[in-house]
Amino acid sequence: MSENSLTIRKFSDLANPTRFLGLAARVLPWLIGLTVVLFAIGLYLSFTTEGDYQQGETVRIMYVHVPAAWLSMMCYTVMAVSALGTLVWRHPLADVSARAAAPIGAGFTFLALVTGSLWGKPMWGAWWVWDARLTSVFVLFLMYLGLIALNRAMDDPGKAAKVSAILILVGFVNIPIIKFSVEWWNTLHQPASVLRLGGSAIDPEFLWPLLVMAVAFTLLFFALHIAAMRNEIWRRRVTSMRRQAARAAGREA
Amino acid sequence: MTSLFLRDLKLAMRAGGGALIGVLFFMTVVAVVPFAVGPDLNLLSRIGPAILWIGALLASLLGLDRLFQAEREDGSLDLMLMQQTPLVLTVLMKCLAHWTATGLPLVIAAPLLGLFMNMNEVAIGATMLTLLAGTPAITLIGAAGAAVAVTLPRGGLLVSILVLPLTIPVLIFGVSAAYAAVEDPTPFLPPFLILIAITLFFAVIGPLSAALALRAASD
Numbered sequence: 047m048s049e050n051s052l053t054i055r056k057f058s059d060l061a062n063p064t065r066f067l068g069l070a071a072r073v074l075p076w077l078i079g080l081t082v083v084l085f086a087i088g089l090y091l092s093f094t095t096e097g098d099y100q101q102g103e104t105v106r107i108m109y110v111h112v113p114a115a116w117l118s119m120m121c122y123t124v125m126a127v128s129a130l131g132t133l134v135w136r137h138p139l140a141d142v143s144a145r146a147a148a149p150i151g152a153g154f155t156f157l158a159l160v161t162g163s164l165w166g167k168p169m170w171g172a173w174w175v176w177d178a179r180l181t182s183v184f185v186l187f188l189m190y191l192g193l194i195a196l197n198r199a200m201d202d203p204g205k206a207a208k209v210s211a212i213l214i215l216v217g218f219v220n221i222p223i224i225k226f227s228v229e230w231w232n233t234l235h236q237p238a239s240v241l242r243l244g245g246s247a248i249d250p251e252f253l254w255p256l257l258v259m260a261v262a263f264t265l266l267f268f269a270l271h272i273a274a275m276r277n278e279i280w281r282r283r284v285t286s287m288r289r290q291a292a293r294a295a296g297r298e299a
Numbered sequence: 300m301t302s303l304f305l306r307d308l309k310l311a312m313r314a315g316g317g318a319l320i321g322v323l324f325f326m327t328v329v330a331v332v333p334f335a336v337g338p339d340l341n342l343l344s345r346i347g348p349a350i351l352w353i354g355a356l357l358a359s360l361l362g363l364d365r366l367f368q369a370e371r372e373d374g375s376l377d378l379m380l381m382q383q384t385p386l387v388l389t390v391l392m393k394c395l396a397h398w399t400a401t402g403l404p405l406v407i408a409a410p411l412l413g414l415f416m417n418m419n420e421v422a423i424g425a426t427m428l429t430l431l432a433g434t435p436a437i438t439l440i441g442a443a444g445a446a447v448a449v450t451l452p453r454g455g456l457l458v459s460i461l462v463l464p465l466t467i468p469v470l471i472f473g474v475s476a477a478y479a480a481v482e483d484p485t486p487f488l489p490p491f492l493i494l495i496a497i498t499l500f501f502a503v504i505g506p507l508s509a510a511l512a513l514r515a516a517s518d
Contacts, residue, residue, distance in 0.1 A: 133511075185464045192461045199451050208515035209447045213461065216443050216508050220465050223497065227468035 063279045066139055070276045077269040084262035091255035107165040109255050113263035114158040118186060121151030121267065125193075126218040129211035139275070141207030142282075144214060145197055146274035150267060152190035158183060182225045189217050203282065303389065304396045310369075311362075311400035321401040322408045325358040329412045340417040347416030348426045348477035352470060354412070355405045355430055356437060360462060362401050363441040364448065364455040366393065367513065371449055380517055386510040394435075394442045394506065402434040425480030425487065429494060433473040436498040439505030440465050446509035450516045468497055 092109035125147045131140030162180065163173050174180065193210055200206035332350050336342060343350075370376035379389050409430055413423035444462040451457060476490035 185467060188460075188464045192457075192464070195457060196447065196461065199448075199457060205450070205516065209512055212508050212512045212515065213443070213447050216440075216504060217465065219504060220468075223468045223500075224464075227471045227493075 063138065063283075067276060067279060070272050074269065074272055074276075077265060077272065081262060081265040081269050084258060084265060088255060088258040088262045091258055095252065095255055104165060104168050105252065107161050108252070109259045111158060111161040111165055112256060113260040114154050114161065115183065116260060117263050117267050118151060118155035118158050118183065120264070121147055121154060122186065122190075122214075122218065122221070124271070125151065125214050129214040129218075132207050132211040133215070141203070141211065142275050142278045143271070144211060145203075145207065146278050147271055148190055148194050148197065150270050150274065152187065152194060154263075154267070155183060155187040155190060159187060178225075182221075185224055186221070193217075300384065300388065300392050303392050307393055307396035308400055311396065319404070321358045321361055322404045324361055325354045325405050325408060326412060328354040328357055329415065344417040344419070344422070347413060347418040348422060348429075348481075349474050350416060351409055351412060351426050351430070352433075352474050352477070355409070355434060356463075356466060356470060358405055359402055359434055359437045360441065360459050362397070363438075363445050363462065364458045366397055366442060366445040367449045367509075368445075376449075376513070377517065380513065386513065387506045390442060390446070390506040390509045390513070391502070394438050397442075398435050398438045402438055405434060406430045419481070422477065422481045426477045429473040429476045429491065432491065432495050432498060433469050436469045436494075436501045437462075437466050439498070439501040440469075442505045442509040443512065446512035446516070449513065469494065472497065 088109065092106055125144045128140045128144035128147065131137040132144065159180075162183075166175065166180075167173050193213060196213065197206050197210050200209065329350055333343060336346070367376060370379065380386060382389070406427060409427045410423050413426060418426070441458070441462045444458045444465075447461065448458045472490045472494040476487060476494055479490055480487045
């Protein structure tokens with residue numbers, strides 16, 4: 047028992063909200079600066095490299111579309127890890143993290159869907175096709191929105207955190223099944239071509255801007271995520287301060 | 300456990316139109332489809348299994364939000380949380396009772412509606428078999444959603460929104476197995492076995508997460 051409480055104390059020491067706020071205040075300006083620089087480089091590269099001989103200029107959509115799609119999945123993974131943190135370690139910041147990540151993830155998923163649709167029109171001749179990958183990303187988007195709705199529907203943040211953590215984990219277990227079943231169902235989208243055994247299938251001309259943009263997007267995600275967590279902590283503090291003020295006012299009256 | 304099963308079954312049968320209301324909804328959904336796509340019998344027989352599956356999916360979502368809410372309102376949920384038997388087993392039993400009261404009538408009503416859709420005997424049999432194997436999975440996933448939303452006053456719509464994306468694999472494999480039985484080259488067994496595997500998988504995941512959520516939601 048003593049050992050257990052010690053580890054928990056150490057854990058919460060590392061991540062008690064005030065320390066986290068201090069850390070965020072120190073890290074955030076650097077993170078934002080780095081993100082802006084990488085975006086400048088990435089955008090410059092993606093607009094100066096040659097167009098594809100078949101797809102022409104539209105290939106530049108890829109530099110936004112592919113990183114956004116990667117991040118939509120990474121964000122769910124971050125949420126799943128936070129959900130584990132809430133349920134297993136009762137980590138005080140885990141539920142804040144999960145709650146803050148959901149709208150960002152929904153945003154990236156939406157970006158991936160919109161850019162994919164804009165790219166699909168000239169390439170496939172349709173804004174939307176019921177293809178495996180599009181469908182599974184769309185389902186992911188619906189799950190994000192459902193989780194946000196559930197989180198909003200509950201008043202008590204502690205209870206909402208636990209319940210949505212369970213749902214996040216159920217969804218996380220389910221995502222491979224959905225992906226697999228949808229791929230069995232129908233496919234038109236090209237298979238993964240950047241990360242695969244035997245080297246990348248993409249020409250270095252396109253690969254470099256893509257990688258820079260992917261790193262820039264990832265940093266953007268972390269900057270947004272930390273900022274959103276900070277805002278959430280502040281929001282909770284304001285709520286509790288208001289409650290205290292109301293209580294004090296009630297005592298005086 | 301048996302008494303809990305029987306109690307839930309009786310409650311479901313007697314309260315608010317009972318099991319028939321789900322079947323009625325199922326029939327209405329299926330009956331509306333020909334008005335939308337036109338009374339072309341060839342087309343109807345082609346899309347028949349898919350229509351039956353969608354109708355069954357929607358009908359089994361219908362009563363899900365009441366799965367734990369009635370127990371919470373009259374306080375028997377607290378008794379279930381406190382009793383000796385593991386909560387997971389209790390939840391599994393409740394799911395079974397719920398399925399027997401709402402899912403099984405759908406399966407039994409499916410052949411009749413299949414006739415309306417001008418499906419042949421093989422297609423009707425296959426659809427019925429896939430519904431029998433697949434609808435428990437919907438109830439089991441739905442139990443997790445119902446438990447998550449149990450404290451919300453109007454959780455019904457939210458439960459459907461949360462649960463529907465998770466049931467997509469069930470729908471895909473159910474419909475593809477039903478079609479595979481009709482169209483010759485594709486074998487019936489692989490998608491059907493995967494459907495059964497999904498049901499068994501959710502028989503573990505669903506009650507487990509539902510029990511966890513019920514414990515978290517109790518005050």
